Amino acid sequence: MKPTIPKGTRDFSPQEMVKRNYIFDVIKRVFQLYGYLPIETPAMENYSTLMGKYGDEGDKLIFKILNSGDFLSGVDESIINSLESKLLTSKISEKALKYDLTVPFARYVVQHQHQITFPFKRYQIQPVWRADRPQKGRYREFYQCDADVIGSNSLINEIELVQLIDDVFTNLNLPVIIKINNRKILSGIAEMIGEKDKTILITVAIDKLDKIGIDGVNKELQENGLSDIAIEKLQPLINFSGNTLEKINFLKDLLKNSLIGLKGIEELETIFTKFKLPVNVQGRGGIIRLRTSILELDITLARGLNYYTGAIFEVKSNAGTFKSSICGGGRYDDLTGIFGLPNMSGVGISFGADRIYDVLNELNLFPESSNESTKILFVTMGEEEQNYCLPLLAMLRDAGINSEIYPDASAKMKKQMSYADEKNIPFVVIMGSDEIQNNILSLKDMKTGFQEKINIESLIQKLS
RNA sequence: GUGGCCAUAGUUCAGUUGGUUAGAAUAUCGGUUUGUGGUACCGAGGGUCGUGGGUUCGAGCCCCAUUGGCCACCCCA
Numbered sequence: 001m002k003p004t005i006p007k008g009t010r011d012f013s014p015q016e017m018v019k020r021n022y023i024f025d026v027i028k029r030v031f032q033l034y035g036y037l038p039i040e041t042p043a044m045e046n047y048s049t050l051m052g053k054y055g056d057e058g059d060k061l062i063f064k065i066l067n068s069g070d071f072l073s074g075v076d077e078s079i080i081n082s083l084e085s086k087l088l089t090s091k092i093s094e095k096a097l098k099y100d101l102t103v104p105f106a107r108y109v110v111q112h113q114h115q116i117t118f119p120f121k122r123y124q125i126q127p128v129w130r131a132d133r134p135q136k137g138r139y140r141e142f143y144q145c146d147a148d149v150i151g152s153n154s155l156i157n158e159i160e161l162v163q164l165i166d167d168v169f170t171n172l173n174l175p176v177i178i179k180i181n182n183r184k185i186l187s188g189i190a191e192m193i194g195e196k197d198k199t200i201l202i203t204v205a206i207d208k209l210d211k212i213g214i215d216g217v218n219k220e221l222q223e224n225g226l227s228d229i230a231i232e233k234l235q236p237l238i239n240f241s242g243n244t245l246e247k248i249n250f251l252k253d254l255l256k257n258s259l260i261g262l263k264g265i266e267e268l269e270t271i272f273t274k275f276k277l278p279v280n281v282q283g284r285g286g287i288i289r290l291r292t293s294i295l296e297l298d299i300t301l302a303r304g305l306n307y308y309t310g311a312i313f314e315v316k317s318n319a320g321t322f323k324s325s326i327c328g329g330g331r332y333d334d335l336t337g338i339f340g341l342p343n344m345s346g347v348g349i350s351f352g353a354d355r356i357y358d359v360l361n362e363l364n365l366f367p368e369s370s371n372e373s374t375k376i377l378f379v380t381m382g383e384e385e386q387n388y389c390l391p392l393l394a395m396l397r398d399a400g401i402n403s404e405i406y407p408d409a410s411a412k413m414k415k416q417m418s419y420a421d422e423k424n425i426p427f428v429v430i431m432g433s434d435e436i437q438n439n440i441l442s443l444k445d446m447k448t449g450f451q452e453k454i455n456i457e458s459l460i461q462k463l464s
Numbered sequence: 465g466u467g468g469c470c471a472u473a474g475u476u477c478a479g480u481u482g483g484u485u486a487g488a489a490u491a492u493c494g495g496u497u498u499g500u501g502g503u504a505c506c507g508a509g510g511g512u513c514g515u516g517g518g519u520u521c522g523a524g525c526c527c528c529a530u531u532g533g534c535c536a537c538c539c540c541a
Contacts, residue, residue, distance in 0.1 A: 007532080007533080055539090057538075057539055057540085058540090060465080060539095061540085100541085130541090132539075132540075133465090133536095133538095135534075135535055136534085136535070136536090137540095137541085138540075138541085142541065143541085144541060145541095305540085315541095324541075325540075325541065326541065327541070328540085350541065351541075352540090352541025354541070356541090379499090379500080381499065412498080413501090414497080414500075414501070415501095416501085417500055417501035417502090418502080419501085421501040421502055422502090428501085430499070433499095434499085442499090444500075446501070449502095
């Protein structure tokens with residue numbers, strides 16, 4: 001039998017894990033800097049917890065887990081014979097792999113509300129699963145790194161999240177564009193053209209503007225049942241271009257009759273005012289300057305997830321060829337309401353660790369240093385020497401020096417030396433009868449080839 | 465869910481209009497070298513050519529089906 005793993009999943013080698021951990025460490029460190037605390041939730045959630053939270057498309061992409069045992073027993077025969085898979089699925093599958101970290105987080109908040117102090121800031125770094133067709137930058141199992149704050153309406157949270165994103169990518173040496181928009185504006189637009197119930201359809205179509213062009217967008221709107229009048233009213237928006245200030249002024253005028261639209265603009269303005277207006281005055285007048293990222297208002301940014309209601313974010317690399325989003329998020333006003341805790345607004349962002357890995361890899365942005373784990377290897381001539389080395393090894397480890405001994409006493413020296421070479425171990429100690437007799441160590445520097453006699457105390461000092 | 469490309473050693477790939485025993489590089493193991501790795505030289509093992517059918521005297525190569533992978537759309541981290 002040929003060993004394989006399921007489509008869209010991957011194994012990670014030690015070399016890859018070193019790089020992956022580098023990303024996780026940077027993100028985790030920044031999360032902690034901003035006061036977020038870690039939680040974890042199970043790999044699987046109840047089927048009913050996840051269904052209906054991500055839109056129709058999302059529902060299809062949730063991995064369902066078959067009930068244990070005889071899963072067909074107790075299912076009404078008429079359902080089985082009906083051949084309606086959707087109905088049958090709900091009967092034979094009570095669990096599903098989690099699709100993102102936000103919905104399980106909302107469930108967590110509701111379930112543990114009495115032991116949580118609000119506003120609650122949590123971070124969470126865990127794998128999620130999506131039954132998508134895999135392709136470049138798209139995996140069926142991947143890690144999300146989420147930071148969310150729930151129980152606070154303040155726009156300070158949005159502003160801090162933008163800073164946090166900037167910090168993470170600055171620390172990773174990756175220049176990015178942070179795109180921001182507001183669902184309230186999108187609702188306002190839909191309201192303005194008299195198609196309020198089609199908000200998502202409209203925004204998804206507009207989102208594709210730079211891909212399929214104005215004609216493509218209009219065609220899609222038409223196919224989705226939008227009236228010609230409504231489409232006509234949308235044209236100024238689709239055609240508009242300008243800088244942030246011009247965009248905001250334009251929207252203010254366009255949405256002057258939409259309460260919700262104006263609210264969205266006001267929110268955006270608050271955020272942009274914090275970042276955009278006179279720069280170079282950090283620490284004065286409450287103005288913040290981003291370190292390396294570009295913050296951009298993108299009125300075509302929509303995002304597919306159903307639960308967003310306010311600000312929405314999306315981050316793309318500003319270098320390299322990889323153009324999918326590597327980070328996304330937004331505000332959700334009532335995600336906990338479904339689980340019985342209304343009026344609990346939250347906002348958060350999610351870093352796609354695997355995509356960030358792909359980008360950093362392409363651009364060669366991983367730091368070089370971190371791929372030597374063992375500092376020193378004991379090469380021995382036989383069992384007697386091995387035994388002699390064990391206490392010395394213990395001393396090195398007590399001193400916090402990563403060290404190992406080649407386990408096979410009969411292995412030839414060439415074999416042991418190659419092992420050190422391949423594992424990138426910078427030093428070896430060679431132990432034979434001479435060394436034991438003279439109570440000394442032969443230390444070889446693998447890079448220079450230089451060899452010296454040294455005692456254990458000096459060795460510890462040298463490597464500490 | 466829709467479309468395109470691909471499948472030969474552990475890995476990356478050659479393989480002529482269909483013709484004898486399917487090759488290379490790399491990796492692995494052994495040797496040159498019984499206390500010295502990276503370089504070099506020599507050697508060895510390793511393949512149901514994804515799977516099943518068909519055409520043919522003869523198929524890695526042609527045809528059909530099927531499975532798997534990659535890529536694009538949809539959507540998304």
